[in-house]
Amino acid sequence: MSQTSVSAGNKCQPTGSPRVIEEVVNQTNVPPPSTPLPATISCVSAAEGTWDTIVMGAGVAGCMAARELARSGLRVLLVEKRSFPRPKVCGGCLNGAAMDILARVGLSATIEAQSGPVLTHFSLRRGSNSMTLPLPGGRAISRDRLDLNLALAAVAAGADFLPETTANLGAEIQQGRVVELTQHDGTKSAIARAVIVATGLGPQGLPDNAEWKIKVTPAARVGAGCILEGIDSGYPAGTIWMAVGDGGYVGLVRVEDNRLNIAAAFDLGFVRRHGSPGKAAIHVLSEAGCEIPPQLLDASWLGTPPLTRQTSPVASSGIFLIGDATGYVEPFTGEGMAWGLSAGLHVAPWVREAVNGWSEGIARGWIREHHTLVRRRQNVCRVLTRLLRCPRLLRGGMFLLERWPGLLGMVVAKLNAPSR
Ligand SMILES: Cc1cc2nc3c(=O)[nH]c(=O)nc-3n(C[C@H](O)[C@H](O)[C@H](O)COP(=O)(O)OP(=O)(O)OC[C@H]3O[C@@H](n4cnc5c(N)ncnc54)[C@H](O)[C@@H]3O)c2cc1C
Incomplete structure (x- = not known):
């Protein structure tokens, strides 16, 4: 050799x-x-x-x-x-399609036993707008x-x-x-x-x-994330909490041992302006009227290259x-x-x-x-991401979803669809 x-x-x-x-x-x-x-x-x-x-x-x-x-x-x-x-920087949420693949290869029991409670809802906040939607079939688990x-x-x-x-x-x-x-x-x-x-x-x-x-x-956002221990109040398990602002968004979810997993995507200039991912996350959370978890600034944040x-x-x-x-x-x-x-x-x-x-x-x-x-x-995600980046489009999207929840069912079904 x-x-x-x-x-x-x-x-x-x-x-x-x-x-x-x-x-x-x-x-x-x-x-x-x-x-x-x-x-x-x-x-x-x-x-x-x-x-x-x-x-x-x-x-x-x-x-x-x-x-x-x-x-x-x-x-x-x-x-x-x-x-x-x-x-690893990740929201830690396995969706229905991921759980379906794990089931097909005989690994779902192991992963379910190791993960947090079943995810049932997705809660989105941007400025004064908020909505909570059913999100069937997912699990939250830390990447470690x-x-x-x-x-x-x-x-x-x-x-x-x-x-x-x-x-x-x-x-x-x-x-x-x-x-x-x-x-x-x-x-x-x-x-x-x-x-x-x-x-x-x-x-x-x-x-x-x-x-x-x-x-x-060009202008791709960068990812950032951390995991917080010993925070018992706020952000109940079973829901993906998402705060959206002009410079990016922050997702929070309770994982298997009640740690709070935080994953964000920011414009690079936004993080630079705020000086650190922790400060950028605090800005997005407070803009959306969400609770600021203590320790956010002191946490060990990890970053990613442009996404x-x-x-x-x-x-x-x-x-x-x-x-x-x-x-x-x-x-x-x-x-x-x-x-x-x-x-x-x-x-x-x-x-x-x-x-x-x-x-x-x-x-x-x-x-x-x-x-x-x-x-x-x-391509479905590209459309959703564009929607999130534009406040007017997002407001319109939220308006439509509140009136025709069936629309969301169609999007979720598309994203959760088993691969084959
Ligand atoms: C902010 C954020 C939130 C996200 N949230 C979610 C979510 O909630 N749910 C979801 O499904 N997805 C989410 N994702 C996406 C998800 O994290 C990735 O799509 C997924 O991890 C991709 O898996 P992978 O195996 O391709 O790569 P990775 O999980 O990144 O694994 C790559 C591995 O390769 C190793 N490696 C790298 N280079 C080398 C080398 N040269 N030699 C040997 N080893 C190497 C790394 O150390 C790493 O362990 C999120 C991503 C980001 C950035």
Whole structure:
């Protein structure tokens, strides 16, 4: 096996014994989980032999794909930059479509047991306007908890897990693709017949060449989020609370252990003007007449790059893109995880085919299927996001929904519709 650059020290992650993993699984009953999920393989061993598939990124999309492929008997390596569990900027709301996918792959019982109460309502406030609407079928769960459980499910299905390792796509070679695995003390080269890029919004680990184009929408908003502990009053569980202002919006929801999960999307200039995401959130909440949770300024806020973007193509030369790595529209309706889970599930047959030999037909097939599964659905969110940004349109929309609640039923049904 070819090795591009190997550090002198070469101290890789310890391999997690089944007993250690068992302890982490059991810990998920006690919030919040604190013991890191150990690696099941060392970096040195990961660089030996040829993998059927390497999955880069263990978010919802990557874990789903890794589990599906491991379940069908492929040799799968799931590589994750961070240590798990880890926080992530997200509203933490799984919608009906996401729950449907989890049910189809036999994971809904686990996730329901780990999540907060069923979400029943969505409450929106902007200035003096407010409305509360029924929102069936969803669940709220923190991303530290959800992603840990999905990674555990992938490991239980037979995938190897390599955390605290940044994966970058390397050269195309006869056996497949080189994937560079970088830990704090050096880089090793692994080889896979097919690679799944599920690295989310950040730097995607794609080669820096003209083949991949990332188009970021001008004036795209940035995401920010934090999670607050020990706040017992305000924002009852079971409802998604959303405050909308001129510079962005802030969503609040109680997750499994009553922590208050806060996720926001702001204009970059708005955050700069206010000096921090905490101050920007306070401005939006007070403009909408919402309660300001204490600790908002002192919380550890995380941020994202600009949200609305598109990467293309989503498949080429043994590489498949899924989840936010393919692009995203500004979040509002809690759609992103459903798209990521759906792509993780539906990419599996294409990857299995690619493992047996690449053809341009496979790339065309995934590009077409991804368009139907994700890109078309993102158009609904684009319209909703535009509505939210314009006060007059939003007032008109709220007026219509109050008089014809059936309209909302149609929109919710469209967003919650199972993928197939
Ligand atoms: C403000 C906000 C609120 C949102 N609210 C909701 C909501 O309520 N409901 C909903 O469904 N969706 C929501 N979303 C969208 C949702 O968070 C994403 O769509 C979803 O997380 C995408 O999953 P993913 O697996 O593609 O990427 P991610 O979940 O981002 O996972 C990517 C993983 O890859 C790892 N990684 C990155 N680069 C590398 C690398 N080079 N090598 C190895 N690992 C790497 C990262 O550490 C990360 O763990 C929200 C998004 C934002 C910004």
